[in-house]
Amino acid sequence: MRVLVRRCWGPRPVGGGAGRGPSPQWRALAGLSGCPGGEDGRGTRVREKPPWRVLFFGTDQFSREALRALHAARENKEEELIEKLEVVTVPSPSPKGLPVKQYAVQAQLPVYEWPDVGSGEYDVGVVASFGRLLSEALILKFPYGILNVHPSCLPRWRGPAPIIHTVLHGDTITGVTIMQIRPKRFDVGPILKQETIPVPPKSTAKELEVVLSRLGASMLISVLKNLPESLNNGRQQPTEGVTHAPKISARTSCIKWEEQSSEEIFRLHRAIGNIIPLQTLWMDNTIKLLDLVEVNSSVLTDPKFTGQAVIPGSIIYHKQSQKLLVCCKDGWIGVRSVMLKKTLTATDFYNGYLHPWHQKNSQAHPSQCRFQTLRLPTKKRGEKIVAMQQCTK
Numbered sequence: 001m002r003v004l005v006r007r008c009w010g011p012r013p014v015g016g017g018a019g020r021g022p023s024p025q026w027r028a029l030a031g032l033s034g035c036p037g038g039e040d041g042r043g044t045r046v047r048e049k050p051p052w053r054v055l056f057f058g059t060d061q062f063s064r065e066a067l068r069a070l071h072a073a074r075e076n077k078e079e080e081l082i083e084k085l086e087v088v089t090v091p092s093p094s095p096k097g098l099p100v101k102q103y104a105v106q107a108q109l110p111v112y113e114w115p116d117v118g119s120g121e122y123d124v125g126v127v128a129s130f131g132r133l134l135s136e137a138l139i140l141k142f143p144y145g146i147l148n149v150h151p152s153c154l155p156r157w158r159g160p161a162p163i164i165h166t167v168l169h170g171d172t173i174t175g176v177t178i179m180q181i182r183p184k185r186f187d188v189g190p191i192l193k194q195e196t197i198p199v200p201p202k203s204t205a206k207e208l209e210v211v212l213s214r215l216g217a218s219m220l221i222s223v224l225k226n227l228p229e230s231l232n233n234g235r236q237q238p239t240e241g242v243t244h245a246p247k248i249s250a251r252t253s254c255i256k257w258e259e260q261s262s263e264e265i266f267r268l269h270r271a272i273g274n275i276i277p278l279q280t281l282w283m284d285n286t287i288k289l290l291d292l293v294e295v296n297s298s299v300l301t302d303p304k305f306t307g308q309a310v311i312p313g314s315i316i317y318h319k320q321s322q323k324l325l326v327c328c329k330d331g332w333i334g335v336r337s338v339m340l341k342k343t344l345t346a347t348d349f350y351n352g353y354l355h356p357w358h359q360k361n362s363q364a365h366p367s368q369c370r371f372q373t374l375r376l377p378t379k380k381r382g383e384k385i386v387a388m389q390q391c392t393k
Helices: 002-009 024-032 061-075 097-108 162-168 204-225 227-232 262-272 346-360
Strands: 053-057 082-088 111-113 123-128 146-150 173-180 191-198 278-282 286-294 315-318 321-325 333-339 341-343
Touching: 002 315, 061 082, 061 097, 061 204, 082 097, 123 204, 146 204, 162 204, 162 262, 173 204, 191 204, 191 227, 204 227, 204 262, 262 278, 262 286, 262 333, 278 321, 286 341, 315 346, 321 346, 333 346, 341 346
Parallel strands: 053 082, 053 123, 082 111, 123 146
Antiparallel strands: 146 173, 173 191, 278 286, 286 333, 315 321, 321 333, 333 341
């Protein structure tokens, strides 16, 4: 085993002490078996301290913040932490590309589009919201492996959408984990650094992303400053407390009025509302609920609510607050605007749809005028799956 290590990393300098250079411990911890491929991994002395040559893999706003921190470190000539910084991103239908590409172009950093990763020499890779599995052969090209900036306290919320699921499930504590990439599986590698923060009350996934992206960028720089030591001190993830954060689809946005409480609907809105508006059915037409608000308890004392039987999905227009009030499993939610062919305020929807319906169906029971659960067909092959890019790896 000792011979194999020397072939991988080259001869250790005379007097090299513990904690210096890429010890084989981290490879065993990360589940890697080989040594760096090609002639570059044999007989070439590996850097034992900064400045590092870094290849960054990322896509969205979350990963952009990590890239910004790396770029700032490279520009800081006094600290000498980053010597070389290049970027890999994924193709985008937008001519400008994803946020990471936009930043890289603006900063005049070399950019490659996956699966092209360039042919340069690097010391370490960094992944943040990349969304692609990296092969063992690719990981082994980096003497210090590949680090991952993951926005959750692993092993909670492994997978591509951790921030969404943090908000969706009402977590009160979250954080960021700097871990090592393992081949073939997402988010299972050893933990190098982990910090927790409280989730701000009623924060949206987008707002939480901003907080976690800054925390993750700061933690990444901290790990890079003590990279060999951080790798040697890595720890395996606990086997208890594992949860998964799968991608979301359009079906996730369909409100189930009979099953979901008002709190669950509000959490769903805060988790995904900025990327997929919540959806329901109105008279066999899909309608999107754009602006959800809590209902003041004083409003619920109105005789309209106390004097008639309602069922989940029932809609009442509250003129004083200019909101649609919709009954759910355990209470009410308020809606200020909707999209039905075009964007409508609650007042517009009442004037254009609710009031005419009541005039035409004056003898009908009020519960007939209601939203119903939209049930989308099972996912077909090729159907677009939506996830906040910042939460994918």
